[in-house]
Amino acid sequence: MLQALGLGPTEEAVYTALMAQPTASAHDLARSTGIAAAETARVLADMETRGLVSVAPQPEHEESGPVGQPTGSQFVRYRLTPPSVALAPFLVEQRNALHQAESAFSVLIEQYRNTAVQSAAGVVEVVVGVEQVAHRFHQLQRGAQRELLLFLVGAPVAVPREDTDVSEGFALDRGVDFRVVAARDYLDGPDLARDVRAAITAGLEIRLVDSLPLKMVVSDRERAMVPLDTADSGGEPSAIVVHRSGLLTALVHLFEKEWAQARPLHTTTTGVRAEPTVDQHPTQGELEVLALLLAGFSDRRAASQLGLSIRTVERRTRRLMDLAGADSRLQLGWHAARAGWL
Template identity: 35%
Template sequence: MLETLGLSNAESQVYQLLVRAGRADADRIHFLLPLSAGHAAEAIDGLVEKGLVTVTDELPVQLIPSPPDIAGEVLLMARMNELKTARGALDRLAGEYYRAPRTDGTEGVADVTPDEEVALRYEQIQRTARREIVRFDAPPYLVSDAVNWVELERLAAGVTYRTVYDRLALERDGAQEEIRQYTEAGERARVLHHVPVKMIIVDGSVALLAVRSGASRKQTVVHIYGGPLLDALVALFEMAWESALPLHPTADQSRCDLADDDIELLTLLLAGLTDIGIARQLRIGRRTVQRRVRELMDRAAASSRIELGWQAARLGWIAGPGDRVTPPESLPETRPRG
């Protein structure tokens, strides 16, 4: 528990024991804790050096703990100063990194992420988020993990996620269960028939963009930081978000009495999935899909599936908020501009 203040595990154990006991015989510490005599003595020396323990002159020698709120505050301030110094060093190194000459002419705009670093970079930039992450999600995927556990962690920490999924992303086996896991954790999700590009933007200040290049159509991941290109990508996401269809939407309950499973089916239908694709995602038969679509058409007095979509919007069967991405200028600068 106290290791983050610079204490070893043994020092943390000894100090907590002393705080609870008030004082203790130095020779008996290793009997009271699962520590050897050598490790106990080393821990005591470390605590004395850090100002957390005082050794008396009496015999047998007694160990008296310093008040945690006073001695601990001194250690905490020291660690904070160390972290501040380390952050300054990282900022200086980042400046050198982004100013370094590059052979692809992307100085001050972006850099290409090596293939072997893509998964790590994808995880790292999510962990730097303080407010919002927005994404275009489409296969084929470059990160093999089935579930983005980092997203679930960041959602729990209060970071907002907005994702626009490509229709093909919804046709994957198990896609509905996976996406529902994110939406139930707080992700706001929408779908387009086709997203213009695969990307993730963090706090409006940094992005990863997957682009296809060469005859092999190999995907290259580009790390983009502050500048006009990033601003354009933010604007692109917002336009797509406004026109995308909400996934797992909440209907207007004052105007609609559709069951949740009917809303889910309607959403997949309007996203462009085939009857077979809908059946696979909902784990029902294709004929069941066709029957339920016909029932929705009858309820909406629609003569075609196209008209069903129009009527669904008019009747309030599908709805979703039009949230905006966090403007980059409202956040502290995290990358040097070119």
């Protein structure tokens, strides 16, 4: 208990033993505590200096020690200074030390928070508002020198598709390696098949997946932009721009993983879909149908995307199955992968 006030274990033992009797000598206290008499005498002398004990008056008949023993410091009798007087300064000292520790603790916490915020500010930048989001998006696309990686999901919010097309064309004209993974719902917009065909003709590589976890653009693997939920920004479009960091590395890894699993989207370079011909290899038009079917599109959705009739899609699908010797679309997909059609 007294150690909390700054007394050591030996001091506490001697102090507690002395509390049980009006006065006692080092010799008496050594017997009750089991501490050597010389050590007990040293502790008592130190405690006297600190005001914890005082020397008790010595009766005249006790001027000498026990019979046969000389007088000395071990036989000087001590008594406690009232704890309310002796221990109060120790309590105040401990309180002050605790207050200083709490103040230092608060300062360290604040310094750490400031450092963490400054560090995070160098990694993640928050952009809020349609104009600001669109501006940063175009900066990333137009500033790319080597590579652009995109996840396309659903309908655009802050950047219209026509503006995206302009940025894509600007990057492709400069020879930037441009790869896109698109979710099926991205192709639901009007005239998307035509726009995708034009982009592929210009050099863009695009693959399809059933779904993606987020929208994203990565520029030269140095910066990435990811939209935020509008609920987090009061209903306004917002996004984070991620700079070089472990987070950016994770986003690039996510893209490469989705890219490896996605299905390539084929289209004609002339804009005219070739009708099936008697051949042992799929035509370009058939590959367009195949890519959409393997991406999970129904015949009706595939027909709508390609501007074909359902009967034409069904006819191309039937011929693909004949070429593959497949009895089901599952077997068709397996054969297409094995034959390198996609």
